Amino acid sequence: MTTLAAADRWRDHLARWVIPDHILAAAPGNPHTFSVRRFSDLAADARRQPPTVTHRRAVERLPAGGSVLDVGCGGGAGSLPLAGRAGRLIGADESRGMLDAFATAARDLDVDVDVLEGAWPAAAPRAPVADVVVCLHVIYNVADLVPFVQQLTDHAHHRVVLEFPTRHPLEWLRPYWRHVHGIDRPDGPTDADALEVLDDLGLAPAHERWQRPNSLAGADREDQITFICQRLAVGDERRGEITELVARFGVPGERPVITAWWDVD
Numbered sequence: 194m195t196t197l198a199a200a201d202r203w204r205d206h207l208a209r210w211v212i213p214d215h216i217l218a219a220a221p222g223n224p225h226t227f228s229v230r231r232f233s234d235l236a237a238d239a240r241r242q243p244p245t246v247t248h249r250r251a252v253e254r255l256p257a258g259g260s261v262l263d264v265g266c267g268g269g270a271g272s273l274p275l276a277g278r279a280g281r282l283i284g285a286d287e288s289r290g291m292l293d294a295f296a297t298a299a300r301d302l303d304v305d306v307d308v309l310e311g312a313w314p315a316a317a318p319r320a321p322v323a324d325v326v327v328c329l330h331v332i333y334n335v336a337d338l339v340p341f342v343q344q345l346t347d348h349a350h351h352r353v354v355l356e357f358p359t360r361h362p363l364e365w366l367r368p369y370w371r372h373v374h375g376i377d378r379p380d381g382p383t384d385a386d387a388l389e390v391l392d393d394l395g396l397a398p399a400h401e402r403w404q405r406p407n408s409l410a411g412a413d414r415e416d417q418i419t420f421i422c423q424r425l426a427v428g429d430e431r432r433g434e435i436t437e438l439v440a441r442f443g444v445p446g447e448r449p450v451i452t453a454w455w456d457v458d
């Protein structure tokens with residue numbers, strides 16, 4: 194375990210996001226799971242939209258016919274849009290369901306596709322080195338950022354591109370938590386903490402902040418309520434109350450995100 198101050202702060206901040214035992218014990222399901230359908234839809238949208246900052250930075254160092262390793266690939270929003278230039282995509286994820294969706298979506302693309310099941314960085318020894326490594330919207334799930342990032346770097350021939358929200362992805366639910374459970378959720382860590390970890394590692398990443406549409410804002414109201422109930426660890430009997438809270442507190446239409454990238458050759 195690392196002793197870097199910024200990395201310790203990152204871990205401490207994330208530890209405060211743990212859901213209290215009494216709330217977890219009463220939860221009808223796992224409040225932390227990701228919806229395969231939602232992330233498949235996001236990947237399909239990403240293929241229809243113009244390239245994002247993240248995709249443009251990846252393409253800059255991706256040779257024609259080169260390889261992309263997408264860590265925490267979900268449905269593939271990070272790498273499927275690169276298929277026009279890449280010759281090989283490798284999706285790595287701890288969720289079998291996400292990998293199946295990724296592989297299915299990639300089937301009609303003119304590209305070789307591999308998947309690797311397992312949590313990064315434990316799964317890293319089984320992963321190939323790729324021209325470019327991308328990792329989108331994963332790091333707020335990762336308490337120990339140093340080995341995670343070191344293994345991303347070790348698996349890139351040319352560049353690593355990371356994308357993540359500037360604030361914790363569930364921070365917007367703070368007023369909901371206060372109302373429903375009477376507790377304050379943390380307001381960190383932030384992108385500044387993550388950048389400090391990357392700086393401490395000597396990676397000196399370039400970065401750019403930009404606004405990404407929030408896919409949840411475009412979802413229908415019932416799906417929004419389902420998502421919020423799940424994350425708040427409450428059951429369907431609270432849907433009416435959550436519906437009122439959505440009218441009051443809203444769902445952000447956009448999310449500020451940051452793309453950070455560094456070259457390894």
Ligand SMILES: C[S@@+](CC[C@H](N)C(=O)[O-])C[C@H]1O[C@@H](n2cnc3c(N)ncnc32)[C@H](O)[C@@H]1O
Binds near residue numbers: 285
């Ligand atoms: C918020 S989703 C993002 C998916 C995709 N990258 C995107 O931007 O649409 C996070 C994904 O990372 C995966 N994940 C989280 N922690 C992981 C880890 N340590 N190793 C591998 N996959 C992980 C989850 O299973 C999920 O598919």
